[in-house]
Amino acid sequence: xxxxxxxxxxxxxxxxxxxxxxxxxxxxxxxxxxxxxxxxxxxxxxxxxxxxxxxxxxxxxxxxxxxxxxxxxxxxxxxxxxxxxxxxxxxxxxxxxxxxxxxxxxxxxxxxxxxxxxxxxxxxxxxxxxxxxxxxxxxxxxxxxxxxxxxxxxxxxxxxxxxxxxxxxxxxxxxxxxxxxxxxxxxxxxxxxxxxxxxxxxxxxxxxxxxxxxxxxxxxxxxxxxxxxxxxxxxxxxxxxxxxxxxxxxxxxxxxxxxxxxxxxxxxxxxxxxxxxxxxxxxxxxxxxxxxxxxxxxxxxxxxxxxxxxxxxxxxxxxxxxxxxxxxxxxxxx
Amino acid sequence: xxxxxxxxxxxxxxxxxxxxxxxxxxxxxxxxxxxxxxxxxxxxxxxxxxxxxxxxxxxxxxxxxxxxxxxxxxxxxxxxxxxxxxxxxxxxxxxxxxxxxxxxxxxxxxxxxxxxxxxxxxxxxxxxxxxxxxxxxxxxxxxxxxxxxxxxxxxxxxxxxxxxxxxxxxxxxxxxxxxxxxxxxxxxxxxxxxxxxxxxxxxxxxxxxxxxxxxxxxxxxxxxxxxxxxxxxxxxxxxxxxxxxxxxxxxxxxxxxxxxxxxxxxxxxxxxxxxxxxxxxxxxxxxxxxxxxxxxxxxxxxxxxxxxxxxxxxxxxxxxxxxxxxxxxxxxxxxxxxxxxxxxxxxxxxxxxxxxxxxxxxxxxxxxxxxxxxxxxxxxxxxxxxxxxxxxxxxxxxxxxxxxxxxxxxxxxxxxxxxxxxxxxxxxxxxxxxxxxxxxxxxxxxxxxxxxxxxxxxxxxxxxxxxxxxxxxxxxxxxxxxxxxxxxxxxxxxxxxxxxxxxxxxxxxxxxxxxxxxxxxxxxxxxxxxxxxxxxxxxxxxxxxxxxxxxxxxxxxxxxxxxxxxxxxxxxxxxxxxxxxxxxxxxxxxxxxxxxxxxxxxxxxxxxxxxxxxxxxxxxxxxxxxxxxxxxxxxxxxxxxxxxxxxxxxxxxxxxxx
Ligand code: B12
Ligand SMILES: Nc1nc2c(ncn2[C@@H]2O[C@H](COP(=O)(O)OP(=O)(O)OP(=O)(O)O)[C@@H](O)[C@H]2O)c(=O)[nH]1
Ligand SMILES: [Mg+2]
Numbered sequence: 003x004x005x006x007x008x009x010x011x012x013x014x015x016x017x018x019x020x021x022x023x024x025x026x027x028x029x030x031x032x033x034x035x036x037x038x039x040x041x042x043x044x045x046x047x048x049x050x051x052x053x054x055x056x057x058x059x060x061x062x063x064x065x066x067x068x069x070x071x072x073x074x075x076x077x078x079x080x081x082x083x084x085x086x087x088x089x090x091x092x093x094x095x096x097x098x099x100x101x102x103x104x105x106x107x108x109x110x111x112x113x114x115x116x117x118x119x120x121x122x123x124x125x126x127x128x129x130x131x132x133x134x135x136x137x138x139x140x141x142x143x144x145x146x147x148x149x150x151x152x153x154x155x156x157x158x159x160x161x162x163x164x165x166x167x168x169x170x171x172x173x174x175x176x177x178x179x180x181x182x183x184x185x186x187x188x189x190x191x192x193x194x195x196x197x198x199x200x201x202x203x204x205x206x207x208x209x210x211x212x213x214x215x216x217x218x219x220x221x222x223x224x225x226x227x228x229x230x231x232x233x234x235x236x237x238x239x240x241x242x243x244x245x246x247x248x249x250x251x252x253x254x255x256x257x258x259x260x261x262x263x264x265x266x267x268x269x270x271x272x273x274x275x276x277x278x279x280x281x282x283x284x285x286x287x288x289x290x291x292x293x294x295x296x297x298x299x300x301x302x303x304x305x306x307x308x309x310x311x312x313x314x315x316x317x318x319x320x321x322x323x324x325x326x327x328x329x330x331x332x333x334x335x336x
Numbered sequence: 337x338x339x340x341x342x343x344x345x346x347x348x349x350x351x352x353x354x355x356x357x358x359x360x361x362x363x364x365x366x367x368x369x370x371x372x373x374x375x376x377x378x379x380x381x382x383x384x385x386x387x388x389x390x391x392x393x394x395x396x397x398x399x400x401x402x403x404x405x406x407x408x409x410x411x412x413x414x415x416x417x418x419x420x421x422x423x424x425x426x427x428x429x430x431x432x433x434x435x436x437x438x439x440x441x442x443x444x445x446x447x448x449x450x451x452x453x454x455x456x457x458x459x460x461x462x463x464x465x466x467x468x469x470x471x472x473x474x475x476x477x478x479x480x481x482x483x484x485x486x487x488x489x490x491x492x493x494x495x496x497x498x499x500x501x502x503x504x505x506x507x508x509x510x511x512x513x514x515x516x517x518x519x520x521x522x523x524x525x526x527x528x529x530x531x532x533x534x535x536x537x538x539x540x541x542x543x544x545x546x547x548x549x550x551x552x553x554x555x556x557x558x559x560x561x562x563x564x565x566x567x568x569x570x571x572x573x574x575x576x577x578x579x580x581x582x583x584x585x586x587x588x589x590x591x592x593x594x595x596x597x598x599x600x601x602x603x604x605x606x607x608x609x610x611x612x613x614x615x616x617x618x619x620x621x622x623x624x625x626x627x628x629x630x631x632x633x634x635x636x637x638x639x640x641x642x643x644x645x646x647x648x649x650x651x652x653x654x655x656x657x658x659x660x661x662x663x664x665x666x667x668x669x670x671x672x673x674x675x676x677x678x679x680x681x682x683x684x685x686x687x688x689x690x691x692x693x694x695x696x697x698x699x700x701x702x703x704x705x706x707x708x709x710x711x712x713x714x715x716x717x718x719x720x721x722x723x724x725x726x727x728x729x730x731x732x733x734x735x736x737x738x739x740x741x742x743x744x745x746x747x748x749x750x751x752x753x754x755x756x757x758x759x760x761x762x763x764x765x766x767x768x769x770x771x772x773x774x775x776x777x778x779x780x781x782x783x784x785x786x787x788x789x790x791x792x793x794x795x796x797x798x799x800x801x802x803x804x805x806x807x808x809x810x811x812x813x814x815x816x817x818x819x820x821x822x823x824x825x826x827x828x829x830x831x832x833x834x835x836x837x838x839x840x841x842x843x844x845x846x847x848x849x850x851x852x853x854x855x856x857x858x859x860x861x862x863x864x865x866x867x868x869x870x871x872x873x874x875x876x877x878x879x880x881x882x883x884x885x886x887x888x889x890x891x892x893x894x895x896x897x898x899x900x901x902x903x904x905x906x907x908x909x910x911x912x913x914x915x916x917x918x919x920x921x922x923x924x925x926x927x928x929x930x931x932x933x934x935x936x937x938x939x940x941x942x943x944x945x946x947x948x949x950x951x952x953x954x955x956x957x958x959x960x961x962x963x964x965x966x967x968x969x970x971x972x973x974x975x976x977x978x979x980x981x982x983x984x985x986x987x988x989x990x991x992x993x994x
Contacts, residue, residue, distance in 0.1 A: 100892040102889045102895050120913050
């Protein structure tokens with residue numbers, strides 16, 4: 003029933019939809035027994051995805067139109083001949099753990115397109131606007147598609163994890179989004195690579211929205227905002243602005259040049275570090291010498307390996323260290 | 337004895353198979369004393385597809401009559417004098433087209449167009465919220481409506497160009513307060529749009545207000561429903577006066593037709609339904625001050641399938657007995673001055689008004705459609721209703737109480753107890769459409785003119801009527817407008833719906849038990865079980881799919897639901913991409929026999945091995961056939977215990993993964 007990692011990896015590189023689906027099922031598998039196979043798969047595609055393609059994060063407050071915009075963007079990328087993988091993350095209900103992956107609702111139109119693959123992921127209670135499987139799912143899609151779009155849940159102020167897993171962060175806001183700017187200025191929300199004012203349904207609205215943001219940003223330039231940040235206006239319902247958006251994304255990808263591989267490596271390190279921290283807390287991090295030391299260890303271990311294996315190895319290290327530390331104490335009655 | 341009032345118009349919602357068969361049906365119905373026509377169109381006609389379109393498969397002539405062009409309209413109205421008929425058409429996204437065909441027919445017969453009487457339903461807002469036969473996005477849809485209003489006010493002054501519908505809102509779960517509020521904000525949305533479009537001179541605007549009619553619902557709590565009707569009358573009067581400054585009281589009258597609640601009609605002990613229907617009819621007839629102008633009733637076998645002529649006749653007889661045998665029409669209003677009625681009416685008015693203001697503050701009906709906020713409230717109300725029934729808090733005789741009884745002779749042969757449309761009619765319609773296309777003249781110029789009118793500011797009606805006369809087909813008309821306006825998918829309303837908080841111990845216990853079992857399943861599968869709820873074909877009945885999706889989430893499934901009207905290929909593609917463990921199809925329109933095998937085939941092609949279950953209006957014999965074709969389970973309305981369905985689904989996933 004479950005194909006071998008080698009078969010899946012080969013299928014991914016041949017852009018076989020069935021292999022993509024199975025590989026995504028695998029990386030979502032939380033059973034300890036699956037971890038080896040996930041790691042093997044990730045290792046097999048590691049070189050292929052190191053510098054290939056483009057991963058774009060679409061993030062922003064609830065209801066600004068991320069899903070509609072992602073769908074419209076996917077269509078305009080398809081028109082440019084690019085193959086698109088899309089990961090849509092939806093929140094899960096805390097009580098039941100279940101979720102309604104309703105965002106797909108606004109994506110389908112017309113007959114299925116073999117050059118577009120959409121997978122919804124539930125957060126499963128994972129904070130940060132993503133799902134635990136998202137980083138691996140992105141790598142799977144990157145092996146088979148030219149552009150991978152990642153739609154986060156409607157993020158609040160503190161959820162900035164997306165930066166670690168994508169090459170380009172597009173922050174979507176609505177016209178007249180004073181609050182978002184406040185968050186940006188206050189440094190609560192991470193600085194995006196691209197600011198998209200969606201719901202700019204007609205020319206006048208688009209022009210006003212962009213100039214409003216520009217002037218607000220001008221006053222914030224001293225904190226590094228404004229200068230290089232491009233601002234675009236779109237209307238996901240009428241399709242306005244998507245050619246420009248696609249071009250701006252491509253331009254950002256090109257501007258990354260050689261730094262792309264480094265950025266992705268750093269993202270992978272951050273992913274592994276977050277995994278380790280989620281498992282063992284800040285105490286675990288401290289035990290291994292603090293955050294910087296942890297990241298250095300991860301960076302050393304990653305080439306030739308994969309995140310799940312590295313995290314497992316570090317876990318073992320930590321647990322051994324811990325048991326050495328508490329073993330003598332166990333004999334002293336408390 | 338005082339003079340008797342004139343009775344309301346009695347209608348039977350009818351149409352099926354072909355224009356010819358429906359014409360025959362109308363003529364017999366009129367002979368039985370029915371006083372108006374109420375045309376049911378098939379789903380391809382309602383959604384702007386020709387009978388030979390891929391999406392029309394299995395649906396041609398099924399739930400209504402297919403009208404593909406002027407020739408079909410001629411046949412439909414054969415030997416029925418258009419000038420004397422009062423014709424109500426349940427048509428919405430393509431309303432401008434059906435009215436064009438009707439007007440073209442009248443002109444052809446040299447009838448006075450100004451004399452035409454009837455109604456095009458034409459309330460697009462409730463299509464997005466409940467009924468599902470929308471095509472274009474809200475803005476161009478509203479534009480079509482304002483064009484029709486502008487046209488009829490000038491040219492067909494006795495026509496009701498739009499019938500604001502609260503009926504379908506109750507069928508999608510609305511409470512009386514929600515029914516009042518959302519119908520009223522819809523009417524406001526339409527009138528505001530007409531005003532804004534500026535195509536009607538200001539002095540004629542009160543006339544436009546006066547042309548607005550309503551189509552409402554009445555459920556089994558008939559006292560409350562009667563109070564609701566009185567509240568409608570009062571609130572509408574207030575809106576006409578305060579918002580639109582209409583001085584003439586005649587133009588402020590709340591004119592409405594109605595159909596009683598069908599959502600509450602049961603598959604179990606279906607003979608009881610006729611009693612429910614009669615009681616519900618009282619809600620809109622007892623109080624003279626808020627009496628319906630036209631009534632159409634569902635039939636006792638509503639939950640089994642399409643009614644036969646006899647079934648509809650039984651309901652018509654109920655109307656006739658009430659109107660002609662009883663003394664009801666001899667009195668003035670029976671409730672004027674009743675303290676109880678007044679109290680309830682006031683309470684409904686106040687609550688409804690608060691909800692009206694909430695929606696207006698959100699930007700009005702269209703904004704609240706686009707945001708999904710109204711839809712979400714309806715889904716939540718419906719979920720609450722189902723939960724009460726499942727928990728036994730709301731008694732439904734024959735369903736959760738008084739289950740034992742003597743077998744009913746009416747349902748001795750269930751498969752005979754409904755109307756079955758001959759599957760051959762689809763091929764017939766396709767063939768006659770092909771003949772039509774061959775024999776008509778060139779339609780390019782007419783379609784170009786239509787596109788041009790749609791893209792510009794002109795009223796689309798003249799170009800549309802010209803297209804009707806030129807021989808354009810329904811699919812071509814809608815296709816041209818789809819090119820100009822685009823196509824819309826409405827929010828499903830479920831994504832943000834509140835979790836079900838079981839209000840009774842037993843339900844809590846059961847839900848929690850299933851959740852625990854599901855937890856075990858997650859361990860076994862390595863990820864949460866995933867369910868795809870799919871609606872193939874043109875069927876717009878979404879209640880069942882929505883409620884199954886919500887409940888499945890609440891017991892811990894990851895649920896993918898993409899709304900109505902998907903092709904088998906789209907469903908298969910989603911199933912593959914989303915890596916689901918189980919696929920649940922919901923089909924109520926009767927097209928399961930054609931569609932389910934197609935979905936199974938598409939899934940196979942895509943390499944999806946997950947089990948498939950089907951729910952909806954599935955006659956027993958068909959259920960057997962579906963199971964033979966490989967469907968794992970079949971559910972029908974009698975399976976009202978959602979918890980039981982959920983246990984089943986979890987077991988199926990467990991078995992399939994073993
Ligand atoms: C409510 C209703 C409507 C509402 C729908 C609102 C909405 N958004 O859903 C409105 C008023 C809009 C409507 C319109 C029409 N309706 Co209607 N409608 C009904 C009615 C009264 C109830 C259906 C319902 O919602 N039940 C409540 C839900 C919760 O139950 P359910 O869907 O059956 O689901 C249960 C099970 O079947 C099962 N199930 C269902 N799906 C699934 C899926 C899965 C995965 C699982 C596990 C289980 C499952 O579990 C559920 C829980 O119990 C039925 C008759 C009846 N009493 O059943 C007619 C009925 C379905 N409608 C009918 C028709 C013809 C129409 C129209 C096509 C009429 C026309 N010509 O225009 C229109 C157009 C609709 C369209 N676009 O397709 C016919 C269909 C005839 C047929 N099958 O041969 C029926 C049977 C009435 C009749 N006897 O004529 N309708
Ligand atoms: N007018 C207008 N409406 C839009 C536009 N883009 C999206 N919408 C509407 O805004 C609403 C929310 O859109 P979504 O795409 O679901 O927004 P989202 O950001 O993905 O929402 P969450 O995932 O719930 O945070 C929907 O009703 C869309 O139809 C736009 O450009 N113009
Ligand atoms: Mg979204």
